Amino acid sequence: MKPFIVYCSKTGNTKKIAETMADETGTEAHNISDVRNVPKGTFLLTGSGVYGGNAGKGILNFIESLPKVKSGKAAVFETSGDGKKIVAGEQMKWALEKKGYKVTGSFVCSGTMFKIFRRGYPKPEHFEQAKKFAKSLK
Numbered sequence: 001m002k003p004f005i006v007y008c009s010k011t012g013n014t015k016k017i018a019e020t021m022a023d024e025t026g027t028e029a030h031n032i033s034d035v036r037n038v039p040k041g042t043f044l045l046t047g048s049g050v051y052g053g054n055a056g057k058g059i060l061n062f063i064e065s066l067p068k069v070k071s072g073k074a075a076v077f078e079t080s081g082d083g084k085k086i087v088a089g090e091q092m093k094w095a096l097e098k099k100g101y102k103v104t105g106s107f108v109c110s111g112t113m114f115k116i117f118r119r120g121y122p123k124p125e126h127f128e129q130a131k132k133f134a135k136s137l138k
Contacts, residue, residue, distance in 0.1 A: 002027040003045035003075070003137055006035055008059035013122055014049045014079045017109050020127050021045065021077070021134035032062045043073050043137060044101060046092050050080035055088035063095040072100055075137055077107040077130070079122065107133040 002025050007018040018029035038044060048059040074096045078088040093103045109126045
């Protein structure tokens with residue numbers, strides 16, 4: 001099943017990862033501002049950058065606006081310029097579970113904390129890892 005990919009990105013890094021996953025699965029990546037509804041019975045893949053240690057408010061508001069489902073499937077991904085343990089993926093997971101989705105996977109694309117070291121981020125290996133994750137979704 002092809003995922004329906006929805007992302008929130010302020011810096012463009014999450015968008016790059018979302019588009020890589022979309023290319024790998026033969027689908028499209030959708031910015032949350034462009035999505036009015038999620039097709040029924042779809043596998044939902046939500047992604048967000050990490051802002052102050054949290055998922056973007058936009059993606060959390062998007063998930064909150066979804067109707068409840070009986071047996072939806074989803075996965076989450078996050079991008080972060082900080083290599084520390086973060087909770088953005090968990091926040092999206094909890095929000096999706098409250099809506100009736102079973103979250104079957106998660107992916108973290110983690111960089112380095114200081115801006116000067118984030119040049120070239122995401123790195124080629126991050127894109128390869130994102131492709132592998134996207135292929136594993138079921």
